[in-house]
Amino acid sequence: MKFEDFKSKLQSGLNNQDLIIIIGECYVEYIGRATSKLPRGKRLIIIKADKSISIHENRLVRPTNYMMDSLISCQLLEDGEIQLLAKRLKPKESITIHLHEIESITNYSLPISNDLRLSGSEKELNDALMDDLSFLEEGLRPVNQQQVFRKGICDIIAEDKNGNLVVIELKRRKADLSCVTQLKMYVEQVSNLKNIKTRGILLAPEIRKSALELLEGYGLEYFSYDFEIKERSEIKGIGKSQKKLFEY
Amino acid sequence: MKFEDFKSKLQSGLNNQDLIIIIGECYVEYIGRATSKLPRGKRLIIIKADKSISIHENRLVRPTNYMMDSLISCQLLEDGEIQLLAKRLKPKESITIHLHEIESITNYSLPISNDLRLSGSEKELNDALMDDLSFLEEGLRPVNQQQVFRKGICDIIAEDKNGNLVVIELKRRKADLSCVTQLKMYVEQVSNLKNIKTRGILLAPEIRKSALELLEGYGLEYFSYDFEIKERSEIKGIGKSQKKLFEY
DNA sequence: GCTGGGAGAGGCTTA
DNA sequence: TAAGCCTTTCCCAGC
Numbered sequence: 077m078k079f080e081d082f083k084s085k086l087q088s089g090l091n092n093q094d095l096i097i098i099i100g101e102c103y104v105e106y107i108g109r110a111t112s113k114l115p116r117g118k119r120l121i122i123i124k125a126d127k128s129i130s131i132h133e134n135r136l137v138r139p140t141n142y143m144m145d146s147l148i149s150c151q152l153l154e155d156g157e158i159q160l161l162a163k164r165l166k167p168k169e170s171i172t173i174h175l176h177e178i179e180s181i182t183n184y185s186l187p188i189s190n191d192l193r194l195s196g197s198e199k200e201l202n203d204a205l206m207d208d209l210s211f212l213e214e215g216l217r218p219v220n221q222q223q224v225f226r227k228g229i230c231d232i233i234a235e236d237k238n239g240n241l242v243v244i245e246l247k248r249r250k251a252d253l254s255c256v257t258q259l260k261m262y263v264e265q266v267s268n269l270k271n272i273k274t275r276g277i278l279l280a281p282e283i284r285k286s287a288l289e290l291l292e293g294y295g296l297e298y299f300s301y302d303f304e305i306k307e308r309s310e311i312k313g314i315g316k317s318q319k320k321l322f323e324y
Numbered sequence: 325m326k327f328e329d330f331k332s333k334l335q336s337g338l339n340n341q342d343l344i345i346i347i348g349e350c351y352v353e354y355i356g357r358a359t360s361k362l363p364r365g366k367r368l369i370i371i372k373a374d375k376s377i378s379i380h381e382n383r384l385v386r387p388t389n390y391m392m393d394s395l396i397s398c399q400l401l402e403d404g405e406i407q408l409l410a411k412r413l414k415p416k417e418s419i420t421i422h423l424h425e426i427e428s429i430t431n432y433s434l435p436i437s438n439d440l441r442l443s444g445s446e447k448e449l450n451d452a453l454m455d456d457l458s459f460l461e462e463g464l465r466p467v468n469q470q471q472v473f474r475k476g477i478c479d480i481i482a483e484d485k486n487g488n489l490v491v492i493e494l495k496r497r498k499a500d501l502s503c504v505t506q507l508k509m510y511v512e513q514v515s516n517l518k519n520i521k522t523r524g525i526l527l528a529p530e531i532r533k534s535a536l537e538l539l540e541g542y543g544l545e546y547f548s549y550d551f552e553i554k555e556r557s558e559i560k561g562i563g564k565s566q567k568k569l570f571e572y
Numbered sequence: 573g574c575t576g577g578g579a580g581a582g583g584c585t586t587a
Numbered sequence: 588t589a590a591g592c593c594t595t596t597c598c599c600a601g602c
Contacts, residue, residue, distance in 0.1 A: 095368055095382045097345060099432050109497075109580035110444035111553050118434045120343060122368070126383040134343045134434035135374040137392060138597060141440075142385045144582080169580070184347050184427070186366045186382035192389075196358035198593060224587080227534045228501055229591060248593085249357075252576075253476055257505035258592095261538070284575070286475045290509070305359045357595035386582060390595080417595070446578065472601085477576065496578085500591075506577090532590065 077178040079152040086150055086160075089183035093125035097184065098160075101177035104131055106141050108169020114140055116176065121160070123148060125188045129162045129171065141171055196305035198248045202231060204303075204311050205246060205279070209234055212279070212299060212314050216242065225269070230262045241266060241274040251280035251298070256291045263296065279314075325426040327400040334398055334408075337431035341373035345432065346408075349425035352379055354389050356417020362388055364424065369408070371396060373436045377410045377419065389419055444553035446496045450479060452551075452559050453494060453527070457482055460527070460547060460562050464490065473517070478510045489514055489522040499528035499546070504539045511544065527562075 089096040098121040104114035120132040122139075127146050130139035146162035153159060160173040202221065209216040215237025223230045232244040243266050245259040255278060263276035276296040283291070283298055291298055302312040337344040346369040352362035368380040370387075375394050378387035394410035401407060408421040450469065457464040463485025471478045480492040491514050493507040503526060511524035524544040531539070531546055539546055550560040 093382070095380075097368075099434075106580070110442055112440055112442040112580080114440050117437055117439070118432075120345075120370070120432070120434070122380070124380075124382050124384070128383065128385045130385050132343075132370070132372075133438070133440075134341070134372050134436050135376065135438065136372070136598080137376050137378050137387065137390045138579095138581090139385065142580085142582095144385060167580085179432070184366075184368070186347075186368070188382050189365055190381070190383065191365070192360055192362050192381075194358055194360040194595085196595085222586095224591090227538050229586095249595095253509065254502060254506070254577085257509050258502070261501065261505050286575080290475050354595070360595080384583075386594095386596090390597095392597085415595085442580080444580080472576095477601095497580090502592090534590080 077181070079150075079158050082158060082175075082178055082181060083150055083152075085181050085183065086148075089123070089181075090148060092183065092185065093188060094183035095125065095186045096123040096181065097121070098123075098175075098181045099179040100175050101179075102131075102160075103174040103176070104141050105172045105174075106169070108164075109167055112141065116174075118179070121173065125186070131171075131173065143169065143171055146171070195307065196248070196303070196309050198246060200309040201248055201303055201311065202246055204309050205244075206232065212244075212277075225262070225265050227265055228258075228262055230266065233266065236275065241270060241272055242277055243274060244277045244279055247278070247280040248303075249280070250282040250284060251278055251287050252284050253287050253290060255280065255283075256287050256294065256296065259291075259296055260294050325429070327398075327406055330406060330423075330426055330429060331398055331400075333429050333431065334396075337371070337429075338396060340431065340433065341436060342431035343373065343434045344371040344429065345369070346371075346423075346429045347427040348423050349427075350379075350408075351422040351424070352389050353420045353422075354417070356412075357415055360389065364422075366427070369421065373434070379419070379421065391417065391419055394419070443555065444496070444551070444557050446494060448557040449496055449551055449559065450494055452557050453492075454480065460492075460525075473510070473513050475513055476506070476510060478514065481514065484523065489518060489520055490525055491522060492525045492527055495526070495528035496551075497528070498530040498532060499526055499535050500532050501535050501538060503528065503531075504535050504542065504544065507539075507544060508542050 101118050103116040106112040123129045128144050130142040132139045143162045146164050149161045151159050158175040162171040216234050218234050220233040223233050231246045234242040243262045259276045259278050267274040278298045300315040304310050349366050351364040354360040371377045376392045378390040380387045391410045394412050397409045399407050406423040410419040464482050466482050468481040471481050479494045482490040491510045507524045507526050515522040526546045548563040552558050
């Protein structure tokens, strides 16, 4: 494909905010947050209306190279090579696509919409949980949701029937070590701040064995729950899997 | 586009492990780890040789819907609607693409390669650091790299000139709260296991203010460093940004 | 297969 | 803009 044809097609697509699909033999270099080289091979290149660019191989969901908010240009080198360039200032990074052969470039007029409607996010579960904490534990009542602390944001802060503060960390998937350390940190923060005995509850559908051990060692509590996703997320039930170890 | 034409083109692409590009007006439903609905609109659909499928809008690098290792099929409903289905068993999930109009379906013969060569990963920095710990602190010598503990994996364990164990957590980007809690956990683990005074050093190019405060509160240490990425990553220098607070 | 953890994480929300 | 954090995280390496 001639450079002039390629360039005008590309310019037209960029101007119209089309979705641009390029198939071609190329060698890709990235320099920025890291560096990478993608040896010569046939690839799919996608340029979208928001100036995001991505280079895909014929496997995996994620692109091998990509950039958001890029400045896109192309140039013809003296030796006849066509280069497609994507640059960005913050962070400073660049993708250089050495196009040895262009099999096709096609522009598609697609709306720049943003209308995926997702159900079952943690936010929804959080709201559902806040509606009624008592089925987690009798006498538990919410004090605050998404409380911002000096260091981090607690999902839920509640008070139990004995007047203890309870920090609740909600997860929508199997809890791992990081969930436990996260909760631990919040409990420490709240405890220090309020200078009051504070419990910590990790609420997740499942928990990894090592995470449960760590949690128990910290004197925190774990509750399991099931959730069903319909129009709005519903929490089906709470299973108390673990009793508090230390009464301090 | 006629269903039979679409179906045969799709089948051919799947059989040949082509990269398949579909542009069409569609409505997408996802049920699985969450649920989502993507209202009718023109979208890009990519099917790759490894049976990964993704649906893209004309913005963002990441697809709105996607699935790995999917079983892909298509069917014609009685009312004339063409459906493209992607299913998976573990986790059980499904994408249903209601194709109202097919603008194009194109198969591209692309190799199923996996040859991105990335430099500047944490692994590389780790190796570079292990070559000489002494420029971090005089007398510091490595004991173990990537030590697997019961709960988590330490980046580096070293011994300082006074015989104290030193747990080093290396990050290639700005350290946040989770880096600190992660290091804290390792230090606790090592300290308990070996029953010996253990220091913890967080090594990162930058650190967030709140993370530094938390780290200081825990009696851990932070060192900043610069790195340059060439063929192999090189660590340019170590800056001691923070002195140990507690000598316990 | 599960687990741990990095990623050029991306992307969103709020201070 | 920075911080905090969820994600259908994805993806890989190790066990």
